[in-house]
Amino acid sequence: MSGAAPIPDPPASAEDAEDLGGRSRSVWFWDGARQALAGPMLVVSVSLLSVGGLARDAGFSVEIAVASTILLWAGPAQVLFFGAVAAKTSWPVIAFTISLSSVRFVPMVVSLLPIIRTKHTRLPTLLLAAHCIAVTVWAEGMRRIPLVPRDGRMAFFFGFSFICFLGTTISTAVGFILIGELPRPLAAGLLFMTPIYFVAALTRNAKSPIDSWALVLGLAIAPLTEAFAPRGLDLLVLGVVGGTGAWLIQRVLDERARA
Amino acid sequence: MTEVYDQGLWPWFVLIFFGFLPSELWRILSVFLARGIDESSPWLAWVRAVATALLAGVVGKLLLSPNGALATLPLWGRVGPLAIGMIAYFAIRRSIFAAIVAGEAAIIAAGYWAG
Numbered sequence: 001m002s003g004a005a006p007i008p009d010p011p012a013s014a015e016d017a018e019d020l021g022g023r024s025r026s027v028w029f030w031d032g033a034r035q036a037l038a039g040p041m042l043v044v045s046v047s048l049l050s051v052g053g054l055a056r057d058a059g060f061s062v063e064i065a066v067a068s069t070i071l072l073w074a075g076p077a078q079v080l081f082f083g084a085v086a087a088k089t090s091w092p093v094i095a096f097t098i099s100l101s102s103v104r105f106v107p108m109v110v111s112l113l114p115i116i117r118t119k120h121t122r123l124p125t126l127l128l129a130a131h132c133i134a135v136t137v138w139a140e141g142m143r144r145i146p147l148v149p150r151d152g153r154m155a156f157f158f159g160f161s162f163i164c165f166l167g168t169t170i171s172t173a174v175g176f177i178l179i180g181e182l183p184r185p186l187a188a189g190l191l192f193m194t195p196i197y198f199v200a201a202l203t204r205n206a207k208s209p210i211d212s213w214a215l216v217l218g219l220a221i222a223p224l225t226e227a228f229a230p231r232g233l234d235l236l237v238l239g240v241v242g243g244t245g246a247w248l249i250q251r252v253l254d255e256r257a258r259a
Numbered sequence: 260m261t262e263v264y265d266q267g268l269w270p271w272f273v274l275i276f277f278g279f280l281p282s283e284l285w286r287i288l289s290v291f292l293a294r295g296i297d298e299s300s301p302w303l304a305w306v307r308a309v310a311t312a313l314l315a316g317v318v319g320k321l322l323l324s325p326n327g328a329l330a331t332l333p334l335w336g337r338v339g340p341l342a343i344g345m346i347a348y349f350a351i352r353r354s355i356f357a358a359i360v361a362g363e364a365a366i367i368a369a370g371y372w373a374g
Contacts, residue, residue: 039355039356043359050327060270061270064270064271064274067271067274068274068278071274071275071278071279071283072278072279072282074282076317077278077282078278079326081274081277081278083326085273091273091277094277094278095276095277095278095280095281096281098277098278098281098282099281099282099284099285101282102281102282102283102284102285102286103285104310104313104314104317105282105285105286105289106285106288106289106292107306107307107309107310107313108289108310109285109286109289109290109292109293110289110292110293110296110306111303111306111307111310113289113290113293114293114296114297114298114300114303115298123290126290127286127287127290130286130287130289130290131283131286133286135314135317138310139314142307184328184331184370184374185328185366185367185368185369185370185371185374186367186370187327187328188327188328188329188331188332188366188367188370189363189366189367189370190328191321191325191327191328191329192329192337192340192362192363192366193359193363194317194318194321195318195321195322195337195341196340196341196344196358196359196362196363197355197358197359198314198315198317198318199315199318199341199344199345199358200344200345200348200355200358200359201355202311202314202315203345203348203353204348204353204355205311210304210307210308211307211308211311213308214307214308214309214311214312214315215311215312215315216315217312217315218311218312218313218314218315218316218318218319219315219316219318219319221312221316221319222315222316222318222319222320222323223319223323225316226319226320226323226324234316234320235313235316235317235320236313238312238313238316238319239309239310239312239313239316240309241312242308242309242312242313242315242316243305243306243308243309243310243311243312243313244305244308244309245312246308246311246312247304247305247308250304250308
C-alpha cells in the first residue's frame with residue numbers, strides 16, 4: 001500500500017491557476033486507480049465475496065447480486081437486504097432497516113466531500129462522488145486525497161473508486177458461484193476481512209489524538225450500545241457519543257497545550 | 260417463494276425501491292449538508308470523529324454479534340485474531356497488509372481448532 005506521490009502544494013494564493021501539481025487530470029485518475037490496485041481493491045473485493053453467496057441463498061440472480069454492489073455500494077446494507085429477504089421480512093421493514101444502516105454515510109460523506117471538491121464542482125459530479133463513498137473508499141480517501149493537489153483530487157478519487165467498483169463487481173459474481181462450497185474456517189476468514197481491515201486502516205489514518213480516541217471509544221462503547229440502545233439506532237448513538245467524546249478530549253488537550 | 264425473485268422485473272423493482280433508494284437518500288442529503296463546510300471548518304473534525312467512532316462500532320458489532328460462519332467461532336476466536344493482527348501491524352512498521360495476513364491466519368487457525 002504505497003503512499004501518494006510527493007507533490008508539493010503550490011501557495012494557496014495562486015487562486016486562478018489550476019492546482020494540478022504539474023500533471024493532467026487523467027494522470028491523477030490513473031494514479032488513483034493504481035493506488036487502489038495496490039491493495040484496497042483486494043480488501044474490498046474479498047469482503048464482498050460473501051454478499052454474492054447471500055444473494056444466491058435469498059433466491060436472486062447473479063445480475064441482481066452484482067447490481068446490488070453497484071447500486072447499494074455498502075457491504076453491510078447488502079448483507080441486511082439479502083438476509084432480510086431470505087428471512088421473508090416485509091418490504092417496508094426491509095426498506096426501513098436498510099435506510100437506518102446507511103445513516104452512517106452522513107458523517108463519511110460530509111467529512112470527505114469538502115476535501116475532494118473544488119468551488120467549481122457541479123452537483124451531478126458531487127452526487128456521483130457521494131455515491132462512490134463507502135467504508136474502504138472513505139478510510140483510504142481520508143488519508144490519500146489530502147496529498148493530491150486540489151484540482152486533481154476529484155479525478156484521483158474517481159480513479160480509485162472505479163477500480164474498487166470493478167474488483168467488487170467481479171468478486172460479487174465469483175462469490176455467487178463459489179460460496180457454500182468453502183470450508184467453514186475459510187468462510188469465517190472472508191467475513192473477518194472487514195473487521196481487521198477497518199481497525200488497521202483507521203489506526204493508520206489516526207493523525208492526532210482525536211482520531212485514536214474516536215477509534216478506541218467506538219470499540220469500547222460497542223458492547224454498551226449493543227445492549228442498551230434501541231435496535232437499529234445503536235450505531236448512530238455510538239457514533240455520536242464516541243465521536244463527541246473524542247472531540248471533547250482533543251479540546252481539553254488543546255487547551256492544556258495552550259496554557 | 261424464492262422463484263418469484265427470478266422472474267422479470269420484480270427483483271429489479273425490489274432492489275431499487277427497497278434497497279437502493281432508502282440507502283442513497285442519505286448520500287444525497289449529505290451532499291447538501293456538506294455544502295456549508297469547507298476543509299478548514301472546526302465541524303469537520305467533529306464529523307470525522309463521529310465517522311471514525313461509527314466505523315469502529317461496526318467492527319465491534321461484527322465481532323460481538325456476528326452472523327454466518329463467524330458466528331460458529333467462540334468470542335475468543337473472533338477477538339483474539341483482531342489483537343494478533345494489530346500486534347503484527349505495529350510490529351511490522353505499521354503495515355495494514357501485515358495486520359490482514361496475521362489476523363486472517365489466526366482466525367482460520369482458530370476456525371480449524373474450534374471446529
